[in-house]
Amino acid sequence: MPKLQCVGVSKIFGEGARRNHVLDSVDLEVKEDEFLVVLGPGQSGKSTLLKILAGLEKPTSGKVYLDGKEVTGPGPDRGLVFQKYTLFPWKTVLGNVAMGPKLCRHSKKEAIEIAMHYIDLVGLKGFEKSYPHQLSGGMKQRVGIARAYANRPKIMLLDEPFGQLDAQTRILMEQETVRIWEKEKRTVIFVTNNIEEAIFLGDRIISLEGKLPGRMKTIYDVNLPRPRLYTELEFLKLRNTITNETALLL
Incomplete structure (x- = not known):
């Protein structure tokens, strides 16, 4: 059984002329102790997806399960780190x-x-x-x-936590995030719009289409040993692949 599972998760805000279809039929399974990265540009629904996983938003349709139990609201079994310092x-x-x-x-x-x-x-x-x-x-x-x-918590949810940091501090925090995760394993779902960050951190990367409603587009398995280097050949190859495929979505 997966640690966390999304089944047909969709989210619509508003009605009529103000109707905003943000997520459409997201199906996702996350393994125990996996570091999963959700990658997408702005306005692709990735933060909304994380809020649904956290129980802060309810899906319009579909369900989320943690250890086989439906997520119906916030709980201490999910730790949440925001981009803003809360x-x-x-x-x-x-x-x-x-x-x-x-x-x-x-x-x-x-x-x-x-x-x-x-x-x-x-x-x-x-x-x-x-x-x-x-x-x-x-x-x-x-x-x-x-x-x-x-x-x-059973699972850590991080919503672009390093978006406000300068480039040098951001790299340091990415390295620290991996160190902490390796020392005290948790299932992690990390949202970012940065392709290099996604490759550096993730066991798998889920990309979302670059327009609303957000749909899962591609799953990348990151079969690179840790610690990873931004300049190693396989890292650069994967970055180039994701960059080219992302450009086609925008």
């Missing part, structure tokens, strides 16, 4: 990361221990007493990742 500015790094375990009824001591484990995992040990305004963009996104992991 940290509580009045809380420290430790306070932000420990909030999930506290809400899950862990004792204060247990919540701090869990939070410190993930703060260390994302490379922020020593910054646990810092506030968000004292952190760089990359560090803020590390806090977001640590906070999502601290809830011990």
Whole structure:
């Protein structure tokens, strides 16, 4: 049984003249501990798909299953990291990361221990007493990742989390994402519009058509060893293939 499954998922917003068909008949299966990348340009429905997987949006038709159970709303079994830094500015790094375990009824001591484990995992040990305004963009996104992991979710959902970062920091965060995933495996679904990022991160890449309604177009198996190099021949070949096929969709 797949870890996560979409069956005929479609999404329509509005009615009549304001009707906007965003997703059309998405069928998808994600394996246990797989790193799946959903790749598509802007306005292809990929963020809407992730919100449906998170339970933040309901599909107009079709169903989503996690471990065989239908997803009907948000839950702690799914960790979500957004492009924008959704940290509580009045809380420290430790306070932000420990909030999930506290809400899950862990004792204060247990919540701090869990939070410190993930703060260390994302490379922020020593910054646990810092506030968000004292952190760089990359560090803020590390806090977001640590906070999502601290809830011990079954699946991680990341919605273009590095879109606001400069190129150098973005590459560093891609490397860190792989390191964290390899150290503490989870099923990951990562949304991006960046082809190189998709190849660097993914076990598989699902491309969406470059126009609405979003439809699954091509599945790419990324059979490249890790750690990956952006300049290796097979990486460049796959990038060229995806680039050419994407250009035909736009």
